[in-house]
Amino acid sequence: MKREELEEIAAFNKLRISPAGLLREFDFAKLLGKSARTLRRYREMGTTPPHIVLGNQILYHVDAIAEFLSGRLTDTDKLGQTRTNTDKKDIARAL
Numbered sequence: 001m002k003r004e005e006l007e008e009i010a011a012f013n014k015l016r017i018s019p020a021g022l023l024r025e026f027d028f029a030k031l032l033g034k035s036a037r038t039l040r041r042y043r044e045m046g047t048t049p050p051h052i053v054l055g056n057q058i059l060y061h062v063d064a065i066a067e068f069l070s071g072r073l074t075d076t077d078k079l080g081q082t083r084t085n086t087d088k089k090d091i092a093r094a095l
Contacts, residue, residue: 001069003062006031010062017062025051025058028065 003021010017015027023031029039042048043058049068052059 006066021062022059
């Protein structure tokens with residue numbers, strides 16, 4: 001997923017991206033269709049992109065999110081061809 005695509009999805013879902021390209025934990029969770037609590041659990045397991053702690057806020061950089069989602073939503077089939085998972089169950093398993 002490219003940064004531009006992510007920004008378009010964020011705008012469509014009315015998520016705020018800071019001028020520095022940072023997304024709050026709550027907004028990233030909403031983007032994934034998960035709760036902030038679930039995202040915290042994922043972060044504790046080490047399965048989220050790198051994050052920034054600023055005071056009591058957890059922030060994620062849009063480029064890191066785009067790279068994270070690109071890696072999570074694609075895999076290689078048995079013939080070595082890259083395919084994109086579009087089924088929600090596949091996306092959930094990837095997270």
